[in-house]
Each structure stands twice: as C-alpha cells, then as structure tokens.
Amino acid sequence: MPFYEPRDEGEAAEIVGAAAGRSEPLRLVGGDTMAGIGRPAQDEATLSARALSGITLYEPAEMVIAARAGTPLSEVQALLAARGQMLPFEPMDARALMGSAGAPSFGAVAAANNSGPRRINAGAARDSLIGVRFVNGRGQAIKSGGRVMKNVTGLDLVKLMAGSWGTLGLLTEVTFKVLPVQERVATLVFSGLDDARAVAALAAALGSPFELTGAAHLPAGIDGEDPRTLMRLEGFSDSLDYRIGELRKLLKRFGAAEILDGEPGAALWTAIRDATPFAGSADAVWRLSTAPTRGPALAAA
Structure with missing residues (x-):
C-alpha cells in the first residue's frame, strides 16, 4: 500500500490532487495513536502529516501558539509549560487505551477535537482553535482564521475542521489560544x-x-x-x-x-x-x- 509523507504543504497538495485524479482514497494519519477509534477507513494509501513538523508562531503575551500538524504534542506542551502556560482543554493521550505507539501530534488535537476533563470549564479543543491551514480533497491549500478570536459571518471553516477526523482535508497547521497554568x-x-x-x-x-x-x-x-x-x-x-x-x-x-x-x-x-x-x-x-x-x-x- 502506498505511503506518502509530504515535507511541506505544497507537496501535500500535489499528493492529494494526484490521488484525487486517480480516485485513490487516502487514510490520513499524524502520530497514528488513535487509529483504532471508529470505523476502519476504506483506503488504498496512507498520507502522513508526520514530516510537517515545527512550531511556527508563539506569542506568550498574546497567549497564541501555532504549529504544523505533525509537530509532537509533547513539544508544544513543553514550550508552553516553560512559560507557565497550557492548552486549556486538556487533550487526551490515547496510547495506553488503544495500545498504540508513536507520539500524539498537534494537528490530531484539532482533527479529533481532542478534549479532556477541563472541557466543562474551558470548552472543547474547537473552542480554543482560532486558525487552520489544510489541503482539501481537490488538492487545494486553504487558510481559515488567524491569530485572534473573531465573530464569524458565514461558514466557519475553523470550527468545521475541528472533530472532522480527516474527512474534510489534511490539516497542515493549527493555531490555538492558550491559558496560564493555575497556581x-x-x-x-x-x-x-x-x-x-x-x-x-x-x-x-x-x-x-x-x-x-x-x-x-x-x-x-x-x-x-x-x-x-x-x-x-x-x-x-x-x-x-x-x-x-x-x-x-x-x-x-x-x-x-x-x-x-x-x-x-x-x-x-x-x-x-x-x-x-x-x-x-x-x-x-x-x-x-x-x-x-x-x-x-x-x-x-
């Protein structure tokens, strides 16, 4: 089975566009730690975001962080912790439950709307997600949202992508609001x-x-x-x-x-x-x- 691992968004767009032309269904993965959740994908090839890695923006004073989708979640959390900040929605690590290996990825937090017990107070991951970049099923690179929370008129693609589990596109970069760690x-x-x-x-x-x-x-x-x-x-x-x-x-x-x-x-x-x-x-x-x-x-x- 073909395995694709693009190094940047442009390469990801080319791969998806070519697969669409061949009517080749793709299974999208990040760290592949939640692969056993839900119905198995009916795929013919795998497209991994693992090489799309790196923190692209961090403004502690504005409490905003952005990173490419394949960035290990632990890397983001370590950077935030060093500045006394955190992701407010407490994303789950599914490896023990699923018996999986690999490292949870930052993009998967958005793709799965991955939220933990603090959701009752701080909201879900989608409530802190303020910006996304993704490649849709036609191989087009799309940007929605930005660095600040805004009221949205029309279709809110940022919230639509949250919890879509890769069915609407390959996330290449996500931006979240963060909060201070409590005393x-x-x-x-x-x-x-x-x-x-x-x-x-x-x-x-x-x-x-x-x-x-x-x-x-x-x-x-x-x-x-x-x-x-x-x-x-x-x-x-x-x-x-x-x-x-x-x-x-x-x-x-x-x-x-x-x-x-x-x-x-x-x-x-x-x-x-x-x-x-x-x-x-x-x-x-x-x-x-x-x-x-x-x-x-x-x-x-």
Missing part, C-alpha cells in the same frame, strides 16, 4: 457514593458558583478501588481555600470529602483524561454521551 489545583474526593448519589453530588457542585474544572465518578471496581466521586478546582490558593470550604458545606449530606493536592491529584486526573482504567481491556470501549442525570440508569442498562 494551585485541588480535588475533593467523596468515597462510597453509589452512581445516583454521586451524580446528585456532582450536579449540585456544578450548579454552584464555585467553578469546577473537573467532575468525575469512578464506580466500584473501575480501578480496583471503592467508589470515588471527584471534583477539581483550580486558581489562587486563597480562593481555593474559600471555595473548598463552601463546597464542603454545600455537599455535607454526601459525607466528608478528602482533599488531594499536588501530584496525587494530577495523576488521578491524567488517568481519567486518558481512560487508563480501561487500558488493556479485552472488550470494546464505548464513549456514550447523555444527560448526567440519566447516567446511572444508562450504566445499569
């Missing part, structure tokens, strides 16, 4: 709640003014532990002390909450982000979206 991160942990009470506790916390940046329930046995209901807060330390105290008062009917600070809490949310409790499962893994209040009944069914 402190703390997690409230309620133990022993069944699914229904856990969802009630999470709903009460999310409906409060105390700004959760993560909310999750781990049922009994999901990771070898008793049931745990988790609520993450971020911000300045004094603010967190106040919000934690108020949440404890609000949720006292659900029991006493343990507080996790620092690395233990960070490791727990990384495991939730990456769905690592399901890693190595012999069964299919499904992600189902439903109203939170219907979650317990759906899980039971």
Whole structure:
C-alpha cells in the first residue's frame, strides 16, 4: 500500500490532487495513536502529516501558539509549560487505551477535537482553535482564521475542521489560544457514593458558583478501588481555600470529602483524561454521551 509523507504543504497538495485524479482514497494519519477509534477507513494509501513538523508562531503575551500538524504534542506542551502556560482543554493521550505507539501530534488535537476533563470549564479543543491551514480533497491549500478570536459571518471553516477526523482535508497547521497554568489545583474526593448519589453530588457542585474544572465518578471496581466521586478546582490558593470550604458545606449530606493536592491529584486526573482504567481491556470501549442525570440508569442498562 502506498505511503506518502509530504515535507511541506505544497507537496501535500500535489499528493492529494494526484490521488484525487486517480480516485485513490487516502487514510490520513499524524502520530497514528488513535487509529483504532471508529470505523476502519476504506483506503488504498496512507498520507502522513508526520514530516510537517515545527512550531511556527508563539506569542506568550498574546497567549497564541501555532504549529504544523505533525509537530509532537509533547513539544508544544513543553514550550508552553516553560512559560507557565497550557492548552486549556486538556487533550487526551490515547496510547495506553488503544495500545498504540508513536507520539500524539498537534494537528490530531484539532482533527479529533481532542478534549479532556477541563472541557466543562474551558470548552472543547474547537473552542480554543482560532486558525487552520489544510489541503482539501481537490488538492487545494486553504487558510481559515488567524491569530485572534473573531465573530464569524458565514461558514466557519475553523470550527468545521475541528472533530472532522480527516474527512474534510489534511490539516497542515493549527493555531490555538492558550491559558496560564493555575497556581494551585485541588480535588475533593467523596468515597462510597453509589452512581445516583454521586451524580446528585456532582450536579449540585456544578450548579454552584464555585467553578469546577473537573467532575468525575469512578464506580466500584473501575480501578480496583471503592467508589470515588471527584471534583477539581483550580486558581489562587486563597480562593481555593474559600471555595473548598463552601463546597464542603454545600455537599455535607454526601459525607466528608478528602482533599488531594499536588501530584496525587494530577495523576488521578491524567488517568481519567486518558481512560487508563480501561487500558488493556479485552472488550470494546464505548464513549456514550447523555444527560448526567440519566447516567446511572444508562450504566445499569
């Protein structure tokens, strides 16, 4: 099976245009870490963005970063971390879950709308995506968006490309807004709640003014532990002390909450982000979206 690895956008456009002329379906890959998700592509050749690598723009004061699609996500995150910044939507690393190798690519974050637990507070990847360059199915190079967030009249190609999984074109460069890393991160942990009470506790916390940046329930046995209901807060330390105290008062009917600070809490949310409790499962893994209040009944069914 042919394997194409263009070194720049112009070469990518030529490859796609030639493949279109031959009616040759292409499978688009970056780091190829999420290849097992969804229906297998009906392809005759592979087009890889791996060689389209490098950070093309970083303006810390403007909180904007752009890089070519094949740039390793870790390279982008390391640069941001060195300046005390982060991608706000907390993209998942699917390698443990999928049993894949390679390195997650920056373009795939946009292509898969790859978002983690902070989505409830900061929005999905598409909400921070402000610019794209891509090659469409006719081999035409297209640019949409730029370095600032704007209101859009007409077709918003930037948001359209987010989550399109390569069906609308090969992303060659993406631009995201970033945010400062928070001074402190703390997690409230309620133990022993069944699914229904856990969802009630999470709903009460999310409906409060105390700004959760993560909310999750781990049922009994999901990771070898008793049931745990988790609520993450971020911000300045004094603010967190106040919000934690108020949440404890609000949720006292659900029991006493343990507080996790620092690395233990960070490791727990990384495991939730990456769905690592399901890693190595012999069964299919499904992600189902439903109203939170219907979650317990759906899980039971």
